[in-house]
Amino acid sequence: MDSQGLKAKVxxxxxxxxxxxLYLTNIxxxxxxxxxxxxxxxxxxxxxxxxxxxxxxxxxxxxxxxxIGYVLGGRIADRSKSxxxxxxxxxxxxxxxxxxxxxxxxxxxxxxxxxxxARWGVLVGALVLFLPPSVLLGSVSPMLxxxxxxxxxxxxxxxxxxxxxxxLGNVLGVLITDYILLEQFELTTNLLAMGIxxxxxxxxxxxxxxxxxxxxxxxxxxAAA
Amino acid sequence: xxxxxxxxxxxxxxxxxxxxxxxxxYRLNSPYMESDQQVLxxxxxxxTSMTWVASVSGNYLQLRFFDKVEGGICLQxxxxxxxxxxxxxxxxxxPAAPPTMQPPGPLWHGDFVPNPGTVSNSPYVRLFPLSMxxxxxxxxxxxxxxxxxxxxxxxxxxxxxxxAVLAHHFPNLAITVVxxxxxxxxxxxxxxxxxxWLSTQKRDDGEPRLQFHIGDARQFIHFQGEHHEPPYDxxxxxxxxxxxxxxxxxxxxxxxxxxxxxxDAQGIVLANVIGCYGQxxxxxxxxxxxxxxxxxxxxxxxxGLTHVINFPVLAQDETSGTFNWDRTRNNIVCCSRQxxxxxxxxxxxxxxxxxxxxxxxxxxxxxxxxWYLLNDYDTHTSSAKIDAAIIDAADPSIVEHxxxxxxxxxxxxxxxFSSDQQVMASARKAVQDxxxxxxxxxxxxxxxxxxDDALILQTTDCVANARDTYLSSVTAGRxxxxxxxxxxxxxxxxxxxxxxxxNAIIRDAPLFTDQRPNADILNR
Numbered sequence: 001m002d003s004q005g006l007k008a009k010v011x012x013x014x015x016x017x018x019x020x021x022l023y024l025t026n027i028x029x030x031x032x033x034x035x036x037x038x039x040x041x042x043x044x045x046x047x048x049x050x051x052x053x054x055x056x057x058x059x060x061x062x063x064x065x066x067x068i069g070y071v072l073g074g075r076i077a078d079r080s081k082s083x084x085x086x087x088x089x090x091x092x093x094x095x096x097x098x099x100x101x102x103x104x105x106x107x108x109x110x111x112x113x114x115x116x117x118a119r120w121g122v123l124v125g126a127l128v129l130f131l132p133p134s135v136l137l138g139s140v141s142p143m144l145x146x147x148x149x150x151x152x153x154x155x156x157x158x159x160x161x162x163x164x165x166x167x168l169g170n171v172l173g174v175l176i177t178d179y180i181l182l183e184q185f186e187l188t189t190n191l192l193a194m195g196i197x198x199x200x201x202x203x204x205x206x207x208x209x210x211x212x213x214x215x216x217x218x219x220x221x222x223a224a225a
Numbered sequence: 226x227x228x229x230x231x232x233x234x235x236x237x238x239x240x241x242x243x244x245x246x247x248x249x250x251y252r253l254n255s256p257y258m259e260s261d262q263q264v265l266x267x268x269x270x271x272x273t274s275m276t277w278v279a280s281v282s283g284n285y286l287q288l289r290f291f292d293k294v295e296g297g298i299c300l301q302x303x304x305x306x307x308x309x310x311x312x313x314x315x316x317x318x319x320p321a322a323p324p325t326m327q328p329p330g331p332l333w334h335g336d337f338v339p340n341p342g343t344v345s346n347s348p349y350v351r352l353f354p355l356s357m358x359x360x361x362x363x364x365x366x367x368x369x370x371x372x373x374x375x376x377x378x379x380x381x382x383x384x385x386x387x388x389a390v391l392a393h394h395f396p397n398l399a400i401t402v403v404x405x406x407x408x409x410x411x412x413x414x415x416x417x418x419x420x421x422w423l424s425t426q427k428r429d430d431g432e433p434r435l436q437f438h439i440g441d442a443r444q445f446i447h448f449q450g451e452h453h454e455p456p457y458d459x460x461x462x463x464x465x466x467x468x469x470x471x472x473x474x475x476x477x478x479x480x481x482x483x484x485x486x487x488x489d490a491q492g493i494v495l496a497n498v499i500g501c502y503g504q505x506x507x508x509x510x511x512x513x514x515x516x517x518x519x520x521x522x523x524x525x526x527x528x529g530l531t532h533v534i535n536f537p538v539l540a541q542d543e544t545s546g547t548f549n550w551d552r553t554r555n556n557i558v559c560c561s562r563q564x565x566x567x568x569x570x571x572x573x574x575x576x577x578x579x580x581x582x583x584x585x586x587x588x589x590x591x592x593x594x595x596w597y598l599l600n601d602y603d604t605h606t607s608s609a610k611i612d613a614a615i616i617d618a619a620d621p622s623i624v625e626h627x628x629x630x631x632x633x634x635x636x637x638x639x640x641x642f643s644s645d646q647q648v649m650a651s652a653r654k655a656v657q658d659x660x661x662x663x664x665x666x667x668x669x670x671x672x673x674x675x676x677d678d679a680l681i682l683q684t685t686d687c688v689a690n691a692r693d694t695y696l697s698s699v700t701a702g703r704x705x706x707x708x709x710x711x712x713x714x715x716x717x718x719x720x721x722x723x724x725x726x727x728n729a730i731i732r733d734a735p736l737f738t739d740q741r742p743n744a745d746i747l748n749r
Contacts, residue, residue, distance in 0.1 A: 046274075049470055050466045087232075094239075097243075099239055099243050156466040170568075188243075191243075192247060199239075207229065
């Protein structure tokens, strides 16, 4: 075993930080995505009511957005060598959250009565409001996979851990929004706070460079053996 | 590095724009609303966004959920006004010490703090006393039906206006309110002093006069029913979600069966159901939410509460003989295991209902509202509305040009009009001047509408109006050929889940069960 291999078993502090940064990103984006789903119900309620139609529209639009986001994110991930694309996507999502405080309620109120009272009207509302930010957040997962990816032997473990951590963020987003945030703060305050949180995470990625595959030695010690 | 900083700056700009222009959930500058309305308090909860809104010219304090009015109480007579009447029959509303109230929220600029009495601003809650008056066995125990000693369960608090109506007329009630949202209970207790005080009072047998239970009504009723609590004499169902729909799990045969299990054998379930009967147009029944109303009635009957009478809450220009079948409205559906239908012209129950006077101690002629409306003379539809004081102050001579308006209204509502172009121009100018003087961004809606051809002064006597609307609905309910369960949805033993019998008025009424609840499809 050469000196390079020995070094790999003792992870450098910088590499650990980069890995933590990626998982933090995973949690925060997962949190904000599902929080938006819960807040989305409240955004649509004043105009479209709180019927099962509203939840059907929200859930379908979010799942649709995820599937579009996965495709786009995967392609972007393969083209980029670092986390700059990831940074841009998260910052853009954060910008949408921030601006939604301005346009979301105005938009649903501005829809004509024909659309507001039609059964499919809520689908229009949900598509326009939630598709852009959730496509962006959906594309984060494949980009993270690319950045955390070590080698083919460990692809199952790395992606599995990423999904698990991301889903944990989802769960926290749903529960904390429902039990605490909706009661304690105004809707727009919540949106704005999440937008700023996303923006900060994005800005961290803007200035801390993570190369694709660079932390392989840390994530999978002994991989070279 | 430069482009990275640019991205950061762009994001900061987005955040700043969002912060500066972030929307509020409620918008009181809405030009459709009364010009002097103000926010007393506002709060958000996991279920809704609630706002207490007061208007002196409209004489109301309303609780709004997402800016939709849940219910309202007249600002005047205030609680103190009621006590100043020194009526022996109101002794049960006299507090030993006035309650201390929460201060109004930061948006309140009024020079008074509302302390509303019991006169409701929402017509449908004025029919809540029917839950007592329809009960022959209960009323037979006392000389005056107002003295009935009863336990009532109310599902859905709303503004508390219905509780106030019940408390005014029946001193011996023990009321339990179930509401899923503790913040609604908090905001009502915080700014409706009478309700807060009532919740601290006890009946002479030690039962609380008003108590709150926070939770889902389905669970509360199911589990309390299992624990064999003493039965309720009446259950009032008034739970709504944002968007004016009844939660589907609170409108199924199974839920109504649980309600029936907690109900005294003679008891009444009274439900507020928004809907209509519908008009038969080319073989199709047409009318918003007519299947919700029909479905609710069928489900009550299937749950064993087979005797049903509906009391449609009539509008000001409707009578029991001429009401619109396809106008979506509040309906007070009353059901029982015992017969409710009138047996003869002299039926004591129906005499009791019709001779009941709402707010009998409160004088009429004092608590009035005055509005100018712009109407289309032929269709009787109005497009604009404003506090009469604004126009009268600018041009006191307008009143002298008005004559009686030929639309039929309740006696408590008087309408006088002018179609003189000069008078209308003067009124429009008065509103425009007032609007620009008070620095409003927009003219109140409709005052620039040139197609209207009648200026109407509408005066409403709030107390007389409460009595009128009660009586018009009670009179309508007596006509069982149209308002009875058999007429509306047919034979109670009919089991088709999708349709009532062919001869029923709402013949496409479904049956709501847990397996096939109202999936909101029928709400539109």
